[in-house]
Amino acid sequence: MSRNSLQSTLAEATSGVMLFSITPPRRNTAPERVKEIAEITVRRLSGLDLDGLILYDIDDESDRNADQRPFPYLPTLDPAAFHADHLGDWDKPTIIYRCVGKYTEPELSGWLTSADESTTLGVFVGASSGGKPVRTSLRRAQQLHHDIRPSLPLGAVVIGERHARHGDEHLRMLTKQERGCGFFISQVVYDLNESKNLASDYFYACQEAGIRPRPLIFTLSLCGSPKTLEFLAWLGVQVPAWLATELRQSDDPLADSRRECLAMARDLKAFCERLGQPYGFNIESVSIRKAEIEASTELAREIAALIRTPPDADVFVNAQETKALRTS
Amino acid sequence: MSRNSLQSTLAEATSGVMLFSITPPRRNTAPERVKEIAEITVRRLSGLDLDGLILYDIDDESDRNADQRPFPYLPTLDPAAFHADHLGDWDKPTIIYRCVGKYTEPELSGWLTSADESTTLGVFVGASSGGKPVRTSLRRAQQLHHDIRPSLPLGAVVIGERHARHGDEHLRMLTKQERGCGFFISQVVYDLNESKNLASDYFYACQEAGIRPRPLIFTLSLCGSPKTLEFLAWLGVQVPAWLATELRQSDDPLADSRRECLAMARDLKAFCERLGQPYGFNIESVSIRKAEIEASTELAREIAALIRTPPDADVFVNAQETKALRTS
Numbered sequence: 001m002s003r004n005s006l007q008s009t010l011a012e013a014t015s016g017v018m019l020f021s022i023t024p025p026r027r028n029t030a031p032e033r034v035k036e037i038a039e040i041t042v043r044r045l046s047g048l049d050l051d052g053l054i055l056y057d058i059d060d061e062s063d064r065n066a067d068q069r070p071f072p073y074l075p076t077l078d079p080a081a082f083h084a085d086h087l088g089d090w091d092k093p094t095i096i097y098r099c100v101g102k103y104t105e106p107e108l109s110g111w112l113t114s115a116d117e118s119t120t121l122g123v124f125v126g127a128s129s130g131g132k133p134v135r136t137s138l139r140r141a142q143q144l145h146h147d148i149r150p151s152l153p154l155g156a157v158v159i160g161e162r163h164a165r166h167g168d169e170h171l172r173m174l175t176k177q178e179r180g181c182g183f184f185i186s187q188v189v190y191d192l193n194e195s196k197n198l199a200s201d202y203f204y205a206c207q208e209a210g211i212r213p214r215p216l217i218f219t220l221s222l223c224g225s226p227k228t229l230e231f232l233a234w235l236g237v238q239v240p241a242w243l244a245t246e247l248r249q250s251d252d253p254l255a256d257s258r259r260e261c262l263a264m265a266r267d268l269k270a271f272c273e274r275l276g277q278p279y280g281f282n283i284e285s286v287s288i289r290k291a292e293i294e295a296s297t298e299l300a301r302e303i304a305a306l307i308r309t310p311p312d313a314d315v316f317v318n319a320q321e322t323k324a325l326r327t328s
Numbered sequence: 329m330s331r332n333s334l335q336s337t338l339a340e341a342t343s344g345v346m347l348f349s350i351t352p353p354r355r356n357t358a359p360e361r362v363k364e365i366a367e368i369t370v371r372r373l374s375g376l377d378l379d380g381l382i383l384y385d386i387d388d389e390s391d392r393n394a395d396q397r398p399f400p401y402l403p404t405l406d407p408a409a410f411h412a413d414h415l416g417d418w419d420k421p422t423i424i425y426r427c428v429g430k431y432t433e434p435e436l437s438g439w440l441t442s443a444d445e446s447t448t449l450g451v452f453v454g455a456s457s458g459g460k461p462v463r464t465s466l467r468r469a470q471q472l473h474h475d476i477r478p479s480l481p482l483g484a485v486v487i488g489e490r491h492a493r494h495g496d497e498h499l500r501m502l503t504k505q506e507r508g509c510g511f512f513i514s515q516v517v518y519d520l521n522e523s524k525n526l527a528s529d530y531f532y533a534c535q536e537a538g539i540r541p542r543p544l545i546f547t548l549s550l551c552g553s554p555k556t557l558e559f560l561a562w563l564g565v566q567v568p569a570w571l572a573t574e575l576r577q578s579d580d581p582l583a584d585s586r587r588e589c590l591a592m593a594r595d596l597k598a599f600c601e602r603l604g605q606p607y608g609f610n611i612e613s614v615s616i617r618k619a620e621i622e623a624s625t626e627l628a629r630e631i632a633a634l635i636r637t638p639p640d641a642d643v644f645v646n647a648q649e650t651k652a653l654r655t656s
Contacts, residue, residue: 193521196570204573242524245532246602263595271570 006052006093007121007153010183013214015272017183017280018304019095020045020296021054021219024082027075034077038086044297045090049304052093052121054185054282055079059099059128070231071288080111083120093119095155095185100141101127101134108141112149123155123185142179156181158216160194161238163201170201174209183214185282188221188232190239192264196271203277217280218268220261222299223247224254224292231286254295265303273311281307334380334421335449335481338511341542343600345511345608346632347423348373348624349382349547352410355403362405366414372625373418377632380421380449382513382610383407387427387456398559399616408439411448421447423483423513428469429455429462436469440477451483451513470507484509486544488522489566491529498529502537511542513610516549516560518567520592524599531605545608546596548589550627551575552582552620559614582623593631601639609635 009017022041025034045053058076079096087094096115100108115122124145126138136144145154156176163169173184189195199216206213223229223239226248232239239247243260247253265281272279281303285296337345353365373381386404407424415422424443428436443450452473454466464472473482484504491497501512517523527544534541551557551567557575560567567575571588575581593609600607611628613621 191521193519193568193570197568200570200573240521240525242521242528242599245528267591274574 007117009051010121010153010155010215013182013212013278015215015278015280016051016307017215017217018049018051018300018307019054019185019217019280019282020048020050020300021056021282021284023056023058024077024079027077029077034082034086038082039089042087042089048297048300049308050092050300051280052095053087053090054095054123054284055083055097056284057097057099057102057125059102059125065234065236067234070227070234080115080120093121095121095123097123097125098141099125099127100136100138101132104135105140105144108136108144109148112145112152115149115152117152121153121155123157124181125157139179142176142181146180150180153183154181155183155185157187158184158198159187159236160189160191160198161187161236163198164191164194164238167201169198170205173202173214174205174211177211177214181214183217185217186219188235188237188284188286189218189264189268190223190232190237190243190260192267194238195264195268199268199272199275199277199279203275213277215278215280216272217282218265219282219284220265220299220303221284221286222254222261222292222295223257224287224289224295226253228287228289228292229253235286254291258295258299261299262302262306265306269306335445337379338449338481338483338543341510341540341606343543343606343608344379344635345543345545346377346379346628346635347382347513347545347608347610348376348378348628349384349610349612351384351386352405352407355405357405362410362414366410367417370415370417376625376628377636378420378628379608380423381415381418382423382451382612383411383425384612385425385427385430385453387430387453393562393564395562398555398562408443408448421449423449423451425451425453426469427453427455428464428466429460432463433468433472436464436472437476440473440480443477443480445480449481449483451485453485467507470504470509474508478508481511482509483511483513485515486512486526487515487564488517488519488526489515489564491526492519492522492566495529497526498533501530501542502533502539505539505542509542511545513545514547516563516565516612516614517546517592517596518551518560518565518571518588520595522566523592523596527596527600527603527605527607531603541605543606543608544600545610546593547610547612548593548627548631549612549614550582550589550620550623551585552615552617552623554581556615556617556620557581563614582619586623586627589627590630590634593634597634 006017025037057079060073083094083096124138124141127134158169158173195218203213223232229239229244229247247256250256268279283296283300283303285293334345350369353362385407388401411422411424452466452469455462486497486501523546531541551560554576557567557572575584578584596607609631611624611631613624
C-alpha cells in the first residue's frame with residue numbers, strides 16, 4: 001500500500017497515523033551504550049509499519065503529585081540531540097516533544113530555526129502544574145513557533161481526564177489550533193468514555209466553528225505489573241476500577257492489558273470513523289521493564305494492522321459467524 | 329440444546345439467563361384488547377429463546393424527578409393478575425415485579441401465600457425515593473417473604489448509577505442476599521464501566537465473605553428517538569455523553585443503539601466469564617413506540633444467540649481474519 005508521509009497525512013487531516021514513542025536514554029548513559037540503544041531501537045522499530053517516531057522530553061514532574069513517583073525521575077538526553085546524533089538510520093519522520101517550561105526563549109528559538117522540516121515535527125508541552133515556575137510558557141512557545149517557523153508541523157497534548165474534570169479540553173484544543181497546532185496527541189488512554197467524549201465534543205465544536213477537525217492521536221500503553229498500574233495513576237491516567245482490579249488480580253496483566261488496548265483501539269477507530277474525526281494511534285511504554293517494552297512492539301504491530309484495515313471491512317463478527325465461516 | 333429451567337439456573341447460580349420484560353397493559357384498557365395484547369405478546373415471545381418473562385409493576389415515580397416525565401404515567405394492570413388471567417399460553421416461568429411500597433402487608437402476604445412456585449418468581453422493588461410514603465418497606469417485604477414463603481425465588485434490583493455515586497451498591501447486594509434474594513436484575517445499562525465496576529466489586533466482596541455470587545442480570549433497552557433518550561435520563565440511566573450525542577445526531581438511532589447494546593452485551597459476557605460472575609441479560613423497551621418494541625424482539629433474538637455461545641468460542645475476530653476465512 002502506498003501511503004503519504006506523516007507530514008502530509010497530518011497537513012491534510014486524514015486518518016490513519018501510526019506512531020511509536022520512546023524516551024531518550026538517561027543523561028548519564030555511557031556514549032557507547034547510547035549508540036547501542038539507538039541501534040537496537042531503530043532495528044526494533046524498522047520492522048513495524050509506522051508513520052513516525054515520537055521522542056519524549058521528560059521533565060521532573062514531582063510537582064504534579066505529592067506521592068512518591070513509582071519509577072524514579074532520571075534526566076534524559078535532549079530528544080533533538082539524540083535524534084540528530086544517533087538516529088541517522090531512522091528514515092521516517094520524528095516528532096520531538098518539548099516541555100517548553102524547561103527552556104529559555106533563545107533555546108527554543110534556536111531549535112525552531114534549525115529544525116529540519118523534512119524529518120522533524122514538534123509537540124510543545126506546557127508545565128505539569130499551574131504553580132510550577134517556567135522559563136517559557138506554552139503560549140509564548142507557540143508564539144515563537146508562529147513568528148520564527150510556522151511551517152514546522154506543531155502538535156499539542158490533549159488529556160481526556162482533564163476533559164472529564166473540567167469539560168473544556170475541546171475548547172483548549174480549538175485555542176491551540178488557532179495558535180498553530182495541527183495535530184493532537186493524547187496522554188495514555190485507559191478510559192474509553194472519556195476519550196470518546198473528548199473526540200465527540202471536539203468534532204462538534206469544530207463543526208460549529210466551521211473549521212476542519214485536526215487529527216487526534218490516541219496513545220496506548222500496556223500495563224504489565226501492579227507497579228506500572230501505580231505509575232499510570234501517578235501520571236494521572238484514569239484506569240477504570242474494574243480494570244485496575246483485573247490487572248492487579250491477573251496472573252498475566254501484560255496479556256490482559258494488551259487485550260484491553262486492542263479493544264480500545266478497535267472501538268476508537270470505529271467511533272472516529274463514524275464521527276468523521278481524523279485519528280491515529282501512538283504506542284508507548286510508560287514502564288522501563290524489558291517485557292513491557294518488548295510487548296509494546298508487538299502491540300504496535302497489531303494496532304498498525306488494525307489501522308490499515310479499511311473502515312467498512314473492520315467489522316466484529318461473533319463466534320457463530322466465525323464458526324460458520326470456518327466450517328463452510 | 330437441553331437447558332435447565334430458570335429456577336434451577338438461578339438456584340445453582342450458573343450463567344446464561346435470558347429474559348424479556350414487558351409492562352402489563354394500562355388499567356383502562358378494554359378487556360378484549362387486554363386479551364388481544366396478551367395473545368400478540370405470547371406469540372411474539374414464543375419464537376425467542378427465552379428462559380423467562382418479566383412483568384414490571386409500574387409505580388408513579390414522579391417523586392424521583394421534578395422534571396416532567398417524557399412519557400406519561402398511566403396505571404397498569406396488576407402483573408400477577410395479568411399473568412394469571414391472560415398469560416396461560418406462556419409456558420415458561422414469569423418473574424413478577426412488586427413495587428412493595430404500593431401494597432399493604434396483607435396484600436403482599438396474600439400474594440406470597442398463593443404464588444405458584446412452578447411458574448412464578450418475584451422481584452421486590454423499594455420506593456423510588458427516600459421521602460416517599462410507603463405501605464410496606466422493602467425490608468419488611470423481604471421479611472414477609474422469609475416468614476411466609478422463603479422457597480419462592482426472590483430477586484432484587486441493582487443500579488449501576490447508584491454504585492457510581494455512592495460506591496456501596498455491592499454491599500446493598502450482599503445485604504439483600506442475606507435477606508433471601510437469590511438473583512439481581514439491573515436497571516437499564518448504558519454505561520459499561522459502571523456495570524463492570526459493580527460486577528467486579530460484588531464478585532470480590534462475595535469472595536471475601538466466602539459466599540457464592542448470585543446471578544447478575546443486565547437489562548438492555550434500545551433508544552430509538554430523542555424522546556426515549558430523554559426518558560432514559562429521567563429514569564436515571566447514565567448514557568455516556570458521546571453516545572447521547574451520537575443518538576441525537578443519528579438518522580437511525582434505533583440501529584445505533586442496537587449496535588451499542590450488542591457491543592455492551594458482548595463485553596459484559598466476556599467480562600463476567602473472565603471474572604467467574606454468573607450473569608444473564610434482560611431485554612426491555614422503555615419506550616412505548618411500536619418500532620422500538622419490535623426492534624427489542626430482534627435484539628432479544630441476537631442477545632439470546634450470543635448468550636448461548638460457549639465462552640471460549642466467543643472471540644472477536646477482526647476484518648482481516650474474517651476476510652481470510654471468507655476467502656479460504
